[in-house]
Amino acid sequence: MILLVTGVAGFIGSNFVYYYLKQHKDSKIIGLDSLTYAGNINNLSRLTETEKKRFRFIKGDICDTELIKNIFNENQIYGIINFAAESHVDRSIHNPHIFLKTNVLGTQILLDVFKKNYDESKNMKFLQVSTDEVYGALGATGFFTEKTPLNPHSPYSASKASADLIVQAYHATFGLNINITRCSNNYGPYQFPEKLIPLIINNALIHKVLPVYGDGKQIRDWLYVIDHCRAIDMVFHKAKSGEVYNIGGHNEQENIEIVKKILRKLREKTGDKEINEGLIRYVKDRPGHDKRYGIDPTKIKEDLGWKPQIMFEEGIEITINWYLDNADWISSVISGEYLEFYEKNYGCA
Numbered sequence: 001m002i003l004l005v006t007g008v009a010g011f012i013g014s015n016f017v018y019y020y021l022k023q024h025k026d027s028k029i030i031g032l033d034s035l036t037y038a039g040n041i042n043n044l045s046r047l048t049e050t051e052k053k054r055f056r057f058i059k060g061d062i063c064d065t066e067l068i069k070n071i072f073n074e075n076q077i078y079g080i081i082n083f084a085a086e087s088h089v090d091r092s093i094h095n096p097h098i099f100l101k102t103n104v105l106g107t108q109i110l111l112d113v114f115k116k117n118y119d120e121s122k123n124m125k126f127l128q129v130s131t132d133e134v135y136g137a138l139g140a141t142g143f144f145t146e147k148t149p150l151n152p153h154s155p156y157s158a159s160k161a162s163a164d165l166i167v168q169a170y171h172a173t174f175g176l177n178i179n180i181t182r183c184s185n186n187y188g189p190y191q192f193p194e195k196l197i198p199l200i201i202n203n204a205l206i207h208k209v210l211p212v213y214g215d216g217k218q219i220r221d222w223l224y225v226i227d228h229c230r231a232i233d234m235v236f237h238k239a240k241s242g243e244v245y246n247i248g249g250h251n252e253q254e255n256i257e258i259v260k261k262i263l264r265k266l267r268e269k270t271g272d273k274e275i276n277e278g279l280i281r282y283v284k285d286r287p288g289h290d291k292r293y294g295i296d297p298t299k300i301k302e303d304l305g306w307k308p309q310i311m312f313e314e315g316i317e318i319t320i321n322w323y324l325d326n327a328d329w330i331s332s333v334i335s336g337e338y339l340e341f342y343e344k345n346y347g348c349a
């Protein structure tokens with residue numbers, strides 16, 4: 001039996017493939033990814049020879065119904081974990097259409113093919129990887145629980161919330177075995193350098209200015225990517241049908257705190273005094289920018305026994321070391337298209 005994992009060439013999807021193949025020694029994965037600007041097949045080049053035998057990559061789009069049908073016709077697929085998405089909020093403000101196409105329509109197409117091949121006796125499952133951003137913003141207090149109403153503010157989060165509703169509708173209407181996970185901000189190896197932590201590391205190392213939105217006091221709840229992967233694995237194997245799980249480790253920090261912490265650590269590691277707070281540039285805030293996200297992970301702790309294993313100090317150390325050791329990876333993923341978008345939108349290259 002084979003697991004179909006989408007978005008495997010992206011940040012979390014590639015980390016998940018490594019994690020899953022190591023944890024489940026007899027598992028097999030088909031990894032599907034259309035290799036957008038954010039997808040990099042080299043993210044998977046470090047599979048061992050034995051892992052490679054249990055993994056097959058297919059380049060393709062989750063919106064391609066015929067392709068998904070063929071994958072099911074030709075393989076014994078028992079589950080789908082859907083990571084594939086357009087994932088960058090800023091890009092969703094510039095071009096919402098592709099977000100609705102991939103994130104909403106793509107999810108519905110996967111569900112439809114899954115439904116046609118659904119066999120309850122085989123314990124088949126569809127897991128949708130969603131985000132805490134579907135809940136909108138918090139004030140100074142309180143946390144998102146699974147009962148918090150969906151109130152997305154960006155085209156990205158609206159598309160993810162829409163996908164969640166479609167997944168729930170396929171559970172209620174057709175009785176499919178589904179779960180949804182909603183995780184806080186992830187960080188770790190293989191994250192595309194348009195997201196805060198790799199952007200700061202990458203720019204600081206080459207003394208490029210560090211754009212920080214507004215006053216930098218937006219609060220995010222950071223989780224090391226492997227803790228997220230472990231939670232998804234537990235939900236996939238242990239959760240009851242129809243359940244939604246929030247994933248987060250109570251690690252709220254202001255963006256500007258994160259930036260300063262990274263600068264300090266990079267300066268210590270490299271001895272380069274030019275890596276300092278003088279590189280920070282406060283830029284015009286993102287429209288509709290949510291002030292604070294914070295997850296209440298009580299349900300996943302109590303139902304499944306999950307809790308984070310890698311605290312921020314350790315996780316950020318691993319992450320910074322990984323980017324320092326993998327400068328070639330950064331240059332390989334920064335294409336002309338990325339630089340064009342970056343320079344146009346942040347205006348401070």
Ligand code: NAD
Pocket residue numbers: 006007008009010011012013032033034035036037038039040060061062063082083084085086087088102106129130131132160182183184185186187192
């Ligand atoms: P990412 O942008 O790094 O990776 C997305 C991957 O999906 C890329 O490899 C891309 O090529 C692929 N893709 C895009 N459109 C596709 C399509 N139409 N068909 C097939 N493949 C396609 O994103 P990520 O940060 O790894 O996020 C993965 C998932 O986790 C997303 O669904 C995201 O909403 C969710 N999530 C992310 C975070 C986070 O902090 N990064 C937090 C919570 C949830």
